[in-house]
Amino acid sequence: MRILSEFVEGFDTLADLPPAVSVFGSARSKPDSPECELARQLGGALARAGYAVITGGGPGVMEAANRGANEAGGLSVGLGIELPFEQGINEWVDMGIDFRYFFARKTMFVKYAQAFVVLPGGFGTMDELFEALTLVQTGKVTRFPVVLMGSTYWSGLLDWLRGTMAVESKISPADLELMCVTDDVDEAVQHIIDADAALAAEQEALKDAAVAQAEAKSAEA
Numbered sequence: 001m002r003i004l005s006e007f008v009e010g011f012d013t014l015a016d017l018p019p020a021v022s023v024f025g026s027a028r029s030k031p032d033s034p035e036c037e038l039a040r041q042l043g044g045a046l047a048r049a050g051y052a053v054i055t056g057g058g059p060g061v062m063e064a065a066n067r068g069a070n071e072a073g074g075l076s077v078g079l080g081i082e083l084p085f086e087q088g089i090n091e092w093v094d095m096g097i098d099f100r101y102f103f104a105r106k107t108m109f110v111k112y113a114q115a116f117v118v119l120p121g122g123f124g125t126m127d128e129l130f131e132a133l134t135l136v137q138t139g140k141v142t143r144f145p146v147v148l149m150g151s152t153y154w155s156g157l158l159d160w161l162r163g164t165m166a167v168e169s170k171i172s173p174a175d176l177e178l179m180c181v182t183d184d185v186d187e188a189v190q191h192i193i194d195a196d197a198a199l200a201a202e203q204e205a206l207k208d209a210a211v212a213q214a215e216a217k218s219a220e221a
């Protein structure tokens with residue numbers, strides 16, 4: 001079955017990936033656009049911080065992020081999608097997989113990334129942003145940072161989330177805290193590193209507590 005084999009191929013190929021960040025954004029942005037410039041810098045900064053960069057492998061912002069990572073000597077991953085107007089995986093991808101199904105591909109973005117960074121984009125980008133927020137909000141995945149870059153682009157949406165969605169109690173005000181908004185590449189990367197460290201400390205504390213509990217139980221016995 002094609003669907004199953006897409007999951008298997010994805011898991012097999014990505015199993016040994018180092019810590020990674022998924023970067024999303026418009027397939028239509030021109031290489032000299034501000035968002036592509038930002039994505040290229042971000043890809044480089046993430047690579048220098050030791051993260052592999054995962055994108056949809058397409059043109060525009062995806063290509064710019066892959067390019068930045070590749071130029072900085074990092075691992076540049078592209079999870080492409082077969083589309084009728086297919087352009088193929090961009091040339092800056094070192095590790096590429098082509099998917100027929102969006103949902104199998106989307107699983108990979110979440111499963112193999114420590115964080116999401118979302119740059120200006122259209123429907124595809126919104127779909128990826130809100131899927132990530134839904135998964136974190138509902139606890140279906142371990143809480144991971146979602147960074148929005150390009151504050152002017154996002155401001156109208158954020159105003160509406162704050163002023164309408166939260167005010168009408170369709171989300172809780174705390175849900176807005178799931179997103180960090182910045183135009184500064186270093187701040188974005190630092191936010192991801194800090195969240196990674198906080199999560200590692202949390203998991204270590206949980207492990208310690210479980211060990212202490214088990215020891216207390218065996219001492220009682």
Ligand SMILES: CC(C)=CCNc1ncnc2c1ncn2[C@@H]1O[C@H](COP(=O)(O)O)[C@@H](O)[C@H]1O
Nearest residue numbers: 024025026027028056058081121122123124125
């Ligand atoms: C020129 C053109 C439209 C090419 C499409 N080629 C694509 N290749 C790979 N991923 C894509 C493509 N189009 C949309 N996506 C997915 O949807 C997001 C971009 O969609 P959009 O342009 O924001 O809505 C990307 O993060 C990517 O994961």
